[in-house]
Amino acid sequence: MRNLDITTLRSFVAVADQGGVTRAAGFLHLTQSAVSMQLKRLEELLGLQLLDRSGRTIALTASGEQLLAYARRMIALNDEVISKLTDQAFEGEVVLGVPHDIVYPAIPRVLQRFNADFPRVRVQLVSSYSLQLKDMYKRGECDVILTTEPSSVDGAETIAELPLRWIGAPGGSAWRKRPLPLALGRRCLFRPQVISALDAAGIPWELSVETENDRTIEATVSADLAVYAALEGTEAAHLEQIEGGGALPDLPAHMINLYGGEPGRDAVVEALAQLVRQNFRLLAGTQLRAVVG
Secondary structure, three states, rough: OOOOHHHHHHHHHHHHOOHOOOOOHHHHHHOHHHHHHHHHHHHHHOOOOEEEEEOOOOEHHHHHHHHHHHHHHHHHHHHHHHHHHHOOOOOEEEEEEEEHOOOOHHHHHHHHHHHHHOOOOOEEEEOOOOHHHHEEEEEEEOOOOOOOEOOOOOOOEEEEEEEEEEEEOOOHHHHHHOOOOOOOOOOOOOOOHHHHHHHHHOOOOEEEEEEOOOOHHHHHHHHOOOEEEEEEOOOOOOOOOOOOOOOOOOEEEEEEEEOOOOOOOOOOHHHHHHHHHHHHHHHHHHHHHHOOO
């Protein structure tokens, strides 16, 4: 009788989701060698090759793709059983505030992992602008918030530094136009840096869209009617960074600052803050490796 181990399956899913053993190890709080050993044992148990290691990046084989669907279901069922049949020490609600433009890709992973660890704690996600989130945090309306700011700030912990990039439609030409058509949020903190960089470079610009709705900006840019700026790695999947060969000025890096993550707070809040930390540091590390590579 052969039995699949949930911990091993969890490592396999993490490698598939994170795109590699190194990032999966960081996500799981394990060493790289430990994750590699678990994958090897899983392949030996099944007598199948689950990962294609022939390229620069790890990919799933056909058998691995098939196992992935089963592994997700088994892990979900395991977690459901544990949460239903064991006493949970923590219940209640925690409020997490995150700017619109950095919700993806990190926050869904944070929420998924937190729900597995604290199934009886509800996370209320508030998405707004950094300035409004800071006001809400001061009033005690949020337990933990993230902000995107030009620098580190007293009273906050800088958990990542990401460069600001020009974003446009795939294969688009809006970035070549003069005046440069821009799609900007009315209260976006990147707005002054974008305008200042264009003015310093002597590039004429015009506002094609000025809105408080991120979907409006994305739709306009997707139609190749304008460009906008976003932190590297947080742009929508259907858009791409503009490689203009110097046609557009470089933009400054911004800090992702965490408020409410200091030690000594409620254990649930501390756990949420730690997950936020880990996932944004992973995001920043991914972008750095992409540049180095």
